[in-house]
Amino acid sequence: MTDHYEAQYLDLLARVWETGDERRDRTGVGTRSLFGPTLRFDLTDDRVPLLTTKRVAWKTAAREMLWFLTGDTNIRSLVAQKVHIWTDWPLARYRRETGEAIDRDAFEARILTDDEFAAAWGDLGPVYGKQWVDWDTYEPAGDGLYRRGPGINQIAELVRMIRQDPGSRRLIFTGWNVAQLGGMALPPCHMTYQFHVAGGRLSGMLWQRSCDLGLGFAFNAFSAALLIRMLAQQCDLEAGELVWSAGDAHVYLNHAHLVEQQLARTPRGSPRLRLNRRPDSIFDYRIEDFAIEAYDPHPAIAAPVAV
Template identity: 55%
Template sequence: MTLRHPEYQYLDLMAHLLENGDKRIDRTGVGTLSMFGAMMRFDLSDGSFPVYSTKRVYWKTAVKEMLWFLTGQTNIQSLLRENVRIWTDWPLAAYRKATGTEISQQDFEDRILADDGFAEEWGDLGPVYGKQWRRWKGADGKEYDQVAEVIELLRKNPSSRRMLFHAWNVPELSQMALHPCHMTYQFHVSNLGGDGLPKVSMMVSQRSCDMGLGNPFNICQQAALLAMVAQQVDMQPGELVWVGGDVHLYLDHQDLARTVLEREPRPFPNLKLLRRPDSIDGYTIDDFEVTGYDPYPAIEAPVAV
């Protein structure tokens, strides 16, 4: 019996959106085909790394973004230093609106990189993911490192049902460049007391998901996070379970969807972590060795801001 390639979960959702998606105007004004409620599961226990093959996914960029979240930083300057430009659209739009100047993205990014004062004023995204994950400010005035607390629980009480972190901090939503899309990360450990290493799985609840551009990045970087956490707590990666709320395809991504649906998925690559840092904070992109990735060509598509 040949098992169905797990990437078909993604392709099935794309086909469903094209055929049955609810056409609606969205926050960006671009418009989407939308559905409510979806789930995908990816088994990482054999070392596979779910980087979609039906269009090239720039997995290093995706993992760099995850590493940036883990630093707790919220300014695009550090991302640009890593040649990651995926967050520039929001501060660039804010700068153009506030100043009335039609500065190019390249000039804006160059200025962010060259001028720390300019970066501080215009490059910060507000209290987005990393701030909430690592420096959640409570009503008591204290800062809480949710990620460190989860790792501690995984080590000391792996049967807990309270191993999660999230980013939906209601009082700070209005200060964020973009409300959190992938909101909640919850962990579950199996094979406790059995033969071999315990297996840690992670479920991500995502309130809003752009299936054309966002989801391929999200799945890849979330798998990378699970691999890092598993290594830090001496466990084997288990399943990445992804749950979507408003799952949508932008109207100007329909050609992208039709193109990937014409392609037959190729085997997922394998991921190996080349060293074990002292903590979750110590990883760099050079620690990730991905082998066997053979995707179809990339497909360019616009980002809705």
């Protein structure tokens, strides 16, 4: 099925694994990497780029997106929803700084039941949500000092601009706050989004500085498409296209089994993403507002996360 939307992803996965530059990386695991690929996905008629060569936990990705939009940076609310994708970073910090060989389940249990522990060890720093909806500003306080001013809600401003000035070339938001990168558990990978309105359709472009093709891409592409659909609905538009582009697109060396299994599978079907209602604002969606139909994927493939 070379014309299936997933074929371009599988082709990229194969190219990176077979021809990518093998390199040492921050995690110590090692990767094979290519620079600058671009993929395009049609979002019309409720189409969604949900991978079918392995089962994707799309509700987990949707819950993460909703969490970003709250501005929360603590894993506690995610853990309460049985979303574990951000736990490894604070867990690694806790083990490193305390020397305690605690397992993930015990760590998450303490996050849920101990307010002080959650505040001390569950926070990720000023990651995605903080930058998206509460970008820090500063104003003079006299004597050469500055105090924090009102935060900038980039998402609310984006909705306003799409509605009022759809031809603008400034329909952009980003998580790459240079001054605060050092305080983040992980600097933003899916870092900059730009949008374009034409013919009554909203298209979006996601630029990732770094993409783990084995694990991260499935979530990144689905989440970006979901966000485009939400924004389009809020702005009385239809969805158009997702353009995905990466700087460093890589496969971890310990994901060989994942690559082999996925490339041996044939994409199947064309799932659809339905929005069950239109909330009052972009910030009022709930997980019950999303439904995936006609999704018949191959089984999931387990693979380790590099922290």
